[in-house]
Amino acid sequence: MTCIHIKQAIWINQTAITATHVCRSVLYFTDTSLVFRQHAARIRESCQWHKNASVNTGQKRDFHKTAEPAPGKRRRAGKPIFVIQKHAASHLHYDFRLEIDGVLVSWAVPKGPSTDPRIKRLAVRTEDHPMEYAKFEGNIPLGQYGGGTVIVWDTGHYDDITTDIGEKPSDAARGLENGHIAVWFHGHKLQGGYALTQTKMRGDPRNWLLVKMKDKMADARRNPASTEPESVISGQTVEQVANEA
Numbered sequence: 001m002t003c004i005h006i007k008q009a010i011w012i013n014q015t016a017i018t019a020t021h022v023c024r025s026v027l028y029f030t031d032t033s034l035v036f037r038q039h040a041a042r043i044r045e046s047c048q049w050h051k052n053a054s055v056n057t058g059q060k061r062d063f064h065k066t067a068e069p070a071p072g073k074r075r076r077a078g079k080p081i082f083v084i085q086k087h088a089a090s091h092l093h094y095d096f097r098l099e100i101d102g103v104l105v106s107w108a109v110p111k112g113p114s115t116d117p118r119i120k121r122l123a124v125r126t127e128d129h130p131m132e133y134a135k136f137e138g139n140i141p142l143g144q145y146g147g148g149t150v151i152v153w154d155t156g157h158y159d160d161i162t163t164d165i166g167e168k169p170s171d172a173a174r175g176l177e178n179g180h181i182a183v184w185f186h187g188h189k190l191q192g193g194y195a196l197t198q199t200k201m202r203g204d205p206r207n208w209l210l211v212k213m214k215d216k217m218a219d220a221r222r223n224p225a226s227t228e229p230e231s232v233i234s235g236q237t238v239e240q241v242a243n244e245a
Helices: 032-055 131-135 172-178 236-244
Strands: 008-012 014-017 083-088 092-100 103-107 120-125 138-140 149-160 180-187 191-198 207-210
Touching: 083 103, 083 131, 083 180, 083 236, 092 131, 092 149, 092 172, 103 131, 103 149, 131 149, 138 236, 149 236, 172 180
Parallel strands: none
Antiparallel strands: 008 014, 083 092, 083 149, 092 103, 103 120, 120 207, 138 149, 149 180, 180 191, 191 207
């Protein structure tokens, strides 16, 4: 079975070879050179990662034990939404989610989004979540996947301003494949442009960078992750929700 997702080019002896993520259990190349085999191994690893990263969240949770919403309908009408959930799990982080093709495509941002264009935030791609997850707040039992406390730190809709090579208009779905997404947020705490760029730091394709664009909404003086800790739905902090468990 094949799945076409992320285009990746490798160069062998000055020749470009494109591997369009042919995700099979084993990907063989006939060339036996060390360099070629190293690149082939890298592509196999990336294919395996993408299959794992796009697994629906429902496959990792026991809904008899957690209050998290189970997957339902995947598509809805209207402008695409974003949601940023503050998640006090084993390590505090912010789950940065964009509605793309009927699911919430997700990244974990350890330090939270910034409003300063000079600051680059690590964003680690995680599994897709169902749309029902967008309003989830509460406590995930310890021992369950992502055990800890979750609040909706910010949410709203976004305009897709992703462009392709040569600044040609594109969209977030293709941007996800090509490693670059640009959006314009209409949120409670975050407004304006944000860009996500896949860096593959340390050889890991899950690693992206989240950066605030230089626009009229940029503000180096603000630090909303620190000064605005409460939920935009309940008005509670993660500490207050955790105390309700």
